[in-house]
Amino acid sequence: DAMVIQNPRYQVTQFGKPVTLSCSQTLNHNVMYWYQQKSSQAPKLLFHYYDKDFNNEADTPDNFQSRRPNTSFCFLDIRSPGLGDAAMYLCATSGASGALGEQFFGPGTRLTVL
Amino acid sequence: QKEVEQNSGPLSVPEGAIASLNCTYSDRVSQSFFWYRQYSGKSPELIMSIYSNGDKEDGRFTAQLNKASQYVSLLIRDSQPSDSATYLCAVTGSSGDKLTFGTGTRLAVRP
Numbered sequence: 001d002a003m004v005i006q007n008p009r010y011q012v013t014q015f016g017k018p019v020t021l022s023c024s025q026t027l028n029h030n031v032m033y034w035y036q037q038k039s040s041q042a043p044k045l046l047f048h049y050y051d052k053d054f055n056n057e058a059d060t061p062d063n064f065q066s067r068r069p070n071t072s073f074c075f076l077d078i079r080s081p082g083l084g085d086a087a088m089y090l091c092a093t094s095g096a097s098g099a100l101g102e103q104f105f106g107p108g109t110r111l112t113v114l
Numbered sequence: 115q116k117e118v119e120q121n122s123g124p125l126s127v128p129e130g131a132i133a134s135l136n137c138t139y140s141d142r143v144s145q146s147f148f149w150y151r152q153y154s155g156k157s158p159e160l161i162m163s164i165y166s167n168g169d170k171e172d173g174r175f176t177a178q179l180n181k182a183s184q185y186v187s188l189l190i191r192d193s194q195p196s197d198s199a200t201y202l203c204a205v206t207g208s209s210g211d212k213l214t215f216g217t218g219t220r221l222a223v224r225p
């Protein structure tokens with residue numbers, strides 16, 4: 001089945017220790033998104049790629065970086081995680097923009113910062 | 115003013131009843147409207163999309179859109195305990211390629 005895969009599902013890191021989360025998709029979608037979601041809050045968009053065109057949200061901290069080496073893969077790098085970065089990180093894909101824009105989410109990575 | 119507003123709930127309904135979830139949005143040029151279901155600790159799952167005024171039905175789910183009132187709703191008929199989850203309303207902005215989410219309404223279906 002076509003899907004969005006995230007690894008790892010659970011990640012524990014230490015304060016200040018860099019961490020990389022990965023996302024892959026078999027949907028051949030051209031748009032990929034990274035969201036951060038904290039408990040009882042709406043998903044917050046960090047950035048998205050339209051093909052290789054990177055779009056950063058204005059309020060995304062510099063501590064967060066992303067790479068998309070090809071259509072199928074996208075990575076989220078957190079350079080120096082703080083306690084406030086503990087959250088669920090969600091990857092999503094979309095096959096169209098404009099009037100369609102349905103997004104399909106991976107299972108998420110739960111990040112714990114000690 | 116929040117861009118997408120939902121009552122946080124919890125909305126408690128008995129099994130077999132109709133659950134009605136509501137959402138209002140502020141951007142008049144919004145084009146696409148979505149309902150996602152999110153179980154505790156899981157990722158959002160798309161359950162309904164609606165793009166034009168009126169009703170759209172899919173099984174036990176009906177989405178209703180009123181662009182003049184900037185209002186979108188989700189009806190769940192014959193509610194089941196397995197429907198207990200948080201329901202997120204999401205709207206595309208004027209750019210069309212980004213979703214703005216509400217904070218969700220928690221639904222609890224009592225057996």
